[in-house]
Amino acid sequence: MTAVIDIKGVEKTFKRRIKALRGVDMAVGEGEIFGLLGPNGAGKSTLVKIMMTVISPSKCSGTVLGQKVGDKATLRQIGYLPEHHRFPPYLTGRQVLEHFGAMSGNARKQRKAKASELLELVGMESWHKDKLGSYSKGMRQRVGLAQALMNDPKLVVLDEPTDGVDPLGRRDIRNILTHLKDEGHTIFLNSHLLSELEMVCDRVAIMVKGMIRQQGTINDLTDGLERYEIEIQNAKSIDTISNQLGSLLNLDSPSVTSQSNTITIPSPDVQQAQLAIDFLRKQDIAIVEIRQSRPSLEDLFVKAVESEPEGHTPGAFSGSKGAPS
Amino acid sequence: MMTQTYAIFLDTFRYLRSRYLFWIVLGISAIAAVALFATYSFTPDGLKILWFKPIDNPQLAQGTAGRDMFISGLFNGFYVKFWLGWGAMILALISTASLLPDFLSDGAIDLSLSKPISRWKLLLLKFLSGMLFVLIQLVLAVGLAYLIIGIRFDLWIHAALLGIPLLTLQFFYLYSIAALISVFTRSTIATLLGTLIAWLIIFLAQFVSNSFIKQAYSTQELLQRTEQRIVRYEEISTERELSSREQSRLNSYIEDRESHQSIYNFVEPWAKRSQSIILFVPKTGDLQKYLATKIKAPVSNEFFGLFMDISNEEFRPANMDKETMQDALEAESVADRAVRQISLKKSILSSLLACAVLLGIATRRFTKRDY
Numbered sequence: 001m002t003a004v005i006d007i008k009g010v011e012k013t014f015k016r017r018i019k020a021l022r023g024v025d026m027a028v029g030e031g032e033i034f035g036l037l038g039p040n041g042a043g044k045s046t047l048v049k050i051m052m053t054v055i056s057p058s059k060c061s062g063t064v065l066g067q068k069v070g071d072k073a074t075l076r077q078i079g080y081l082p083e084h085h086r087f088p089p090y091l092t093g094r095q096v097l098e099h100f101g102a103m104s105g106n107a108r109k110q111r112k113a114k115a116s117e118l119l120e121l122v123g124m125e126s127w128h129k130d131k132l133g134s135y136s137k138g139m140r141q142r143v144g145l146a147q148a149l150m151n152d153p154k155l156v157v158l159d160e161p162t163d164g165v166d167p168l169g170r171r172d173i174r175n176i177l178t179h180l181k182d183e184g185h186t187i188f189l190n191s192h193l194l195s196e197l198e199m200v201c202d203r204v205a206i207m208v209k210g211m212i213r214q215q216g217t218i219n220d221l222t223d224g225l226e227r228y229e230i231e232i233q234n235a236k237s238i239d240t241i242s243n244q245l246g247s248l249l250n251l252d253s254p255s256v257t258s259q260s261n262t263i264t265i266p267s268p269d270v271q272q273a274q275l276a277i278d279f280l281r282k283q284d285i286a287i288v289e290i291r292q293s294r295p296s297l298e299d300l301f302v303k304a305v306e307s308e309p310e311g312h313t314p315g316a317f318s319g320s321k322g323a324p325s
Numbered sequence: 326m327m328t329q330t331y332a333i334f335l336d337t338f339r340y341l342r343s344r345y346l347f348w349i350v351l352g353i354s355a356i357a358a359v360a361l362f363a364t365y366s367f368t369p370d371g372l373k374i375l376w377f378k379p380i381d382n383p384q385l386a387q388g389t390a391g392r393d394m395f396i397s398g399l400f401n402g403f404y405v406k407f408w409l410g411w412g413a414m415i416l417a418l419i420s421t422a423s424l425l426p427d428f429l430s431d432g433a434i435d436l437s438l439s440k441p442i443s444r445w446k447l448l449l450l451k452f453l454s455g456m457l458f459v460l461i462q463l464v465l466a467v468g469l470a471y472l473i474i475g476i477r478f479d480l481w482i483h484a485a486l487l488g489i490p491l492l493t494l495q496f497f498y499l500y501s502i503a504a505l506i507s508v509f510t511r512s513t514i515a516t517l518l519g520t521l522i523a524w525l526i527i528f529l530a531q532f533v534s535n536s537f538i539k540q541a542y543s544t545q546e547l548l549q550r551t552e553q554r555i556v557r558y559e560e561i562s563t564e565r566e567l568s569s570r571e572q573s574r575l576n577s578y579i580e581d582r583e584s585h586q587s588i589y590n591f592v593e594p595w596a597k598r599s600q601s602i603i604l605f606v607p608k609t610g611d612l613q614k615y616l617a618t619k620i621k622a623p624v625s626n627e628f629f630g631l632f633m634d635i636s637n638e639e640f641r642p643a644n645m646d647k648e649t650m651q652d653a654l655e656a657e658s659v660a661d662r663a664v665r666q667i668s669l670k671k672s673i674l675s676s677l678l679a680c681a682v683l684l685g686i687a688t689r690r691f692t693k694r695d696y
Binding site: 014076095 | 431437438441
């Protein structure tokens, strides 16, 4: 698969002391939806801004769409929706699209046709004559998404696209992303809404304190982390049972855990599950359901964030997102 | 590049159109043009204002040079100097002060920077588009005044149209300062206040320089006139003995000459120094001086002289005789005209150089900064 984004060793230090990025390596393949996730202040927006030439990196090698990072001409093929964007309130929805389409170098006729098509795609055709000042946050986000598609980009970079959007709107945006992927666009999605990413992303990277901690498909990242969950009934003390099971199965960390009426065996080994079932049956405990599951993206995310060594200097800015200005 | 330039200018036009001040300035310009050039007419005997009784004044009568002087005096002294050069300019600054800070604000600038256009082009195009406000206003305001004067009085002052580029250039000087402050502060208030303060400083520097130049020319003129009178008396004294009154007069002239010489010796070097100092600032006033010269606008004494004899006893200080007063007034007029005599090329080039430095610093900051 051709890499649309292939960057290596991206570093950014603000004001000579604040290390926002500490050597980021990342590759995004053509036609995939790639999700970058991380806690607030991890450096996600800084990385996006570097790719979009809004911020200059302290160190960076690699390419975006085959050209060196920072190449202005390449931006003609990239659509971008920044986080906390502020479109001119005196423009109508259509004017916003046409303005940014023109800024991308699109011809007038092409802009007009594309704006109509995209307004329909994001469900804003009825409001296209209203000024942005009268739009809700969700409506502005839809127009913002349409704006990012005005130049029919090969790569679409979206920074928190569902921010402020209601559940129905989020579903619509997910559908649009899937539609774009089907059309062959590559989508780079920056979000901290894990469920959103999990639903649409082919691959994800988890960024913590300016470094990529994990990167790959969700299956890759959860490979070997499958587990069995056993839902039981009539147990007097589920914690005791869980401890006994832990000793019996002799598992390394993480050990057997319990929550509510469910015992989790953190092992993909079916034999371990069989041993657990035998043990529970001997104890005369009713088994309601046994299911095999994988950790969610949230589990991976929490694990990645919590495994950060103590005393590590923060990579980005506590309490704020993005770069200082 | 053309598409992007068009997009930036169109966006700025929409931005300016959305601001009430755009329409307010346009309205005041129209009212001022009508009030100054359409509320009176000239009769064979003088002037008639609206429906009021005609004012007899042969100097302003139809077909006289005084009439043309009166109109060009109003155009220059009131319409250009007070309204377009000051009032409208301040309102234009208020209207456009937020253009660059808004453009550079968080959330807005990201999108512009992520487009395939270099940063320096982006900033300079946005800056130039900010000139649209003044350009549109001036085309309409100067154009309207030009048409009213031409149609009503059959007086087509083509040079008045120079007001459009010259006053636009004046705004360019001020907006260069605004651009620099905007890029560094991204604050509308700081941009507006900073620009107004800078303008005030430039105005004061020009005022001081003009005062020295005017004083130097005026004193030089008085010196020449006194010298001529002394020579005349000395010639008389070679033919006959001067009467005691004449001798006293001659002595008075000799004293005056010394006094004028002393003032001139003090003022003249300062006039030169002040000109050298303001060489390095954008000279907003020079453009209006050039326009005044081109439209042959009268200097203040000439303009007020159309209505009254300002050398008569009513206006004359008690210790000044009519001849001295006449000399002082004429010297002032000579000095006023001399102050207007500027080298446009030198003034514009040096001012543009100063603006280029300001814009260069702003562009460098903009291209290097992370947003």
